[in-house]
Amino acid sequence: MTSYIKMNKVANDAIVTSQYRHSSVIVGISIVLLLSVLHSVYVTSQLYTMNKRIDETVVDCKQDEVKNESLLRHRVRRFEGDAFIGAHVVGRRGSTIERTRPYQQSPASYFEWDSQQQDLSSMRLVDVIDDVRLDGTFLEIRASGYYYVYAQVTYYGKGLSPIGHETVKINNNQRLVLMGSQMYQRIGSARYGTGNRMSNSDSGYHGGVFYLLAGSKLGVRPMATNAAYHQSYFMQPTKSYFGLFFIHS
Numbered sequence: 001m002t003s004y005i006k007m008n009k010v011a012n013d014a015i016v017t018s019q020y021r022h023s024s025v026i027v028g029i030s031i032v033l034l035l036s037v038l039h040s041v042y043v044t045s046q047l048y049t050m051n052k053r054i055d056e057t058v059v060d061c062k063q064d065e066v067k068n069e070s071l072l073r074h075r076v077r078r079f080e081g082d083a084f085i086g087a088h089v090v091g092r093r094g095s096t097i098e099r100t101r102p103y104q105q106s107p108a109s110y111f112e113w114d115s116q117q118q119d120l121s122s123m124r125l126v127d128v129i130d131d132v133r134l135d136g137t138f139l140e141i142r143a144s145g146y147y148y149v150y151a152q153v154t155y156y157g158k159g160l161s162p163i164g165h166e167t168v169k170i171n172n173n174q175r176l177v178l179m180g181s182q183m184y185q186r187i188g189s190a191r192y193g194t195g196n197r198m199s200n201s202d203s204g205y206h207g208g209v210f211y212l213l214a215g216s217k218l219g220v221r222p223m224a225t226n227a228a229y230h231q232s233y234f235m236q237p238t239k240s241y242f243g244l245f246f247i248h249s
Contacts, residue, residue, distance in 0.1 A: 008238070018041045049211045061178050070184060086147070086245030087114035087126040091235025102156035102232040107174040110136025111165075111235075113242055126244065131217070134170070139242070144248040149178065150207035155240035156232040157183075157202070164204055164223035167242075171216045179206040182223050192225040209247065218244065 092114035105111065114137075115128045127140040141147070153165040164182030168175055181204030212218075220242050222231055234240060 014208070018025075048061070085126075086243060087115070087127055087128055088241065088243035089115050089137065089139070090237035091153075091233075091240035092137070092243075102233050102234050104230040106135075106230060107220055107222045108135070110134055110138070110168075110221045111233075111242070113137040113220075114238070116173040118145075125199075126246075129217075131219075134217075134219065136219050136221070138170070139221045139244060140214045141216045141218075143214065143246075143249070144214045146209055146214050146247040147244045148207065148209050148247055149181070149212075149218060151242045152203055152240060153181075153220065154201055154203045154206040154234040154236070155183070158235055161231075162223070165220055167206065167218060167220050167221050169210070169216055169218055171213060176208055178218075179208055182221055189238055198240045201234060219228070 002198060023207045089092050090113065112130070113128070126139065127142060129140050133159075149167060150166045151165065155163045157163040162182050164185045166180035167178045169178050170176075183202055183204060
């Protein structure tokens with residue numbers, strides 16, 4: 001009887017142990033499944049967030065494209081109808097002096113220019129002004145931007161010193177030389193063995209791109225190295241001229 005009871009107890013313990021192990025397996029599988037579900041939810045959430053950011057980036061790019069296109073169209077409309085945005089002026093030296101003859105220019109003064117009665121009101125970026133304080137004619141910038149600036153002057157040298165000209169930017173009473181041209185001419189008799197005055201005539205040209213602020217003035221004067229001399233120049237429209245044109249803001 002005692003033996004039977006012991007066998008029955010062992011059998012019951014085995015059954016309990018088997019049930020416990022079975023429950024442990026089920027719990028383990030449940031935990032694994034739960035972790036898998038949580039991982040799937042996390043991955044799905046991350047993918048959703050990434051896709052949302054990608055969509056927002058695409059929208060931002062499209063908005064930037066629209067803004068850039070709108071800005072470009074605005075600039076085109078702004079300058080629409082202006083065949084030439086800038087100014088071109090030619091030599092002038094008063095009504096009593098013939099432009100076909102050389103004249104002496106004071107190194108302390110800027111050259112005078114003639115707009116040839118162009119309608120500059122439509123050229124909304126540049127004004128041609130005569131400044132009495134600076135004693136010369138200037139191109140005044142009304143809108144900041146990149147401009148191509150050029151100047152040509154025809155010299156009538158006597159072979160005594162270098163001769164040249166320089167383009168100067170004036171902004172808030174500060175003067176900056178942007179470009180300069182210079183040469184050393186020989187008198188006609190030394191070059192050709194004759195006294196032909198026109199053999200002394202040479203042209204100097206320079207040009208370049210500069211960023212100019214609104215309110216800046218540009219003028220042309222004899223080169224500063226000639227400060228001690230009154231050099232002579234030809235101011236014919238085809239020989240001496242000055243100008244600029246707008247490129248980009």
